[in-house]
Structures are given as structure tokens and as C-alpha cells.
Amino acid sequence: ISISKDELEKEFSDLVTSSGGEEDFASTLKKYYGLTLDEFKQKIYKPTFLREKVAEAISGDEKIDAAAKSQADEIYEKATEEKIDFSKLAKEYSQDPGSAALGGDLGYFSKGKMVAEFEEVAFKLKKGEISKPVRTIYGYHIIKVTNIKGNEIQASHILVKVRDFNEWLEEKKTELEGKKYLGFIPALWQIIPTK
Numbered sequence: 001i002s003i004s005k006d007e008l009e010k011e012f013s014d015l016v017t018s019s020g021g022e023e024d025f026a027s028t029l030k031k032y033y034g035l036t037l038d039e040f041k042q043k044i045y046k047p048t049f050l051r052e053k054v055a056e057a058i059s060g061d062e063k064i065d066a067a068a069k070s071q072a073d074e075i076y077e078k079a080t081e082e083k084i085d086f087s088k089l090a091k092e093y094s095q096d097p098g099s100a101a102l103g104g105d106l107g108y109f110s111k112g113k114m115v116a117e118f119e120e121v122a123f124k125l126k127k128g129e130i131s132k133p134v135r136t137i138y139g140y141h142i143i144k145v146t147n148i149k150g151n152e153i154q155a156s157h158i159l160v161k162v163r164d165f166n167e168w169l170e171e172k173k174t175e176l177e178g179k180k181y182l183g184f185i186p187a188l189w190q191i192i193p194t195k
Helices: 005-018 022-033 037-059 066-080 086-093 116-122 165-176 186-191
Strands: 105-109 134-136 139-149 152-161
Touching: 005 022, 005 037, 022 037, 037 165, 066 086, 066 139, 066 152, 086 152, 105 139, 116 134, 116 139, 116 152
Parallel strands: none
Antiparallel strands: 105 152, 134 139, 139 152
16 A cells, blocks of 8 residues: 555645635644644554555455355345345344344334445345345445335344454554664554554
8 A cells, every 4th residue: 555645735735725724724733733734644644544445445355355255145134035034134133233132123214324335235125125235434325115115215234344444454563563674664663653
């Protein structure tokens, strides 16, 4: 994973613009953190941006998500082939604490309220239909539309979370403990905070 100079400049420029412009941003950095724009970019923003890019790569890696995908497929089969009650499956398997206790019920919602991948599938389902597992940033969702009222649908879901980036990072830190390297790996040390 790498960040090009142009990519960093564009993202940093967007941050500065959304924070009121260069003058306001620089003034706030100096006042509260004692940093110049360049110091902030190199010491704080670049490592943070690199960390985000690594997190995106980890969350998008299907090999890392294989266990979650497999579990979601098994739950989908139970819901469709074995005809087990969807709400019972949600209470037992869903890793969404907010909706699991309610049998996966998300209530009524219109377009624009859920993440795009979820909505794209949910709004194509008919009442009573169950979707195959749908991948979002949160994990794999199995969606069931329970009612439709005009532009709104009522849906339930079962969420199987994908591997958490922070857990992955902790595992990598543990693997590296006690190992000595002759060379320096800047990118890795930028994303793994030292204790």
C-alpha cells in the first residue's frame, strides 16, 4: 500500500478546504497543537491517511473475510432451504447488537438511509424475499423485506461482521514483537503506534 504525493496533496487540500481554508486551519493547528501545516501533514495526516488505506485494503480482502462469508452463506441456507424462522436466526447469529434482539428488525426506511450496497439489494426485494449475503463495510448482511409502504421498506437483517482492522493490526504487532530487523520499514512503523 502506498500513497502518491499527488494523492496525499489532494486529500490534504480537501481536508484544509473543509476546515475553513488554509489560514483558519493553520491558525488552529498553531494555537492548539503548536504545529505548522507541513508538520501536521507529515507527522499526523500522512500516517493517518496511510492507516486508512491499509484498513480499506484489509476490509476489502476476500481471503481475510473468508470465514465471515462462509458463516453468512450457512445462515442464508438455513433461512431459505431449511425454512428456519428469520427472526430466530437473527437473534442467534446476528452480530448487530442493536437489531439482533429485535429479530433483526431495522424498521422502516427510505433510500439514502442505509449504505449503498445494502440499499441496492434491499430495494429490489419483494415482500418476504431473502437476499443472498451482501457485503458492506460492516460485514455480510442477509436481508429480508418484511413490508413495503410507498417509498419505504421495512426490513430485517442478519449481520456477520468481517475481520476488524484493529484486531488484524494487533495480531501483526504481536507477530513482530521480539523480531529484529536489519532494515527499517517506515510504512509499518507509521501505522503501528508504539507503546
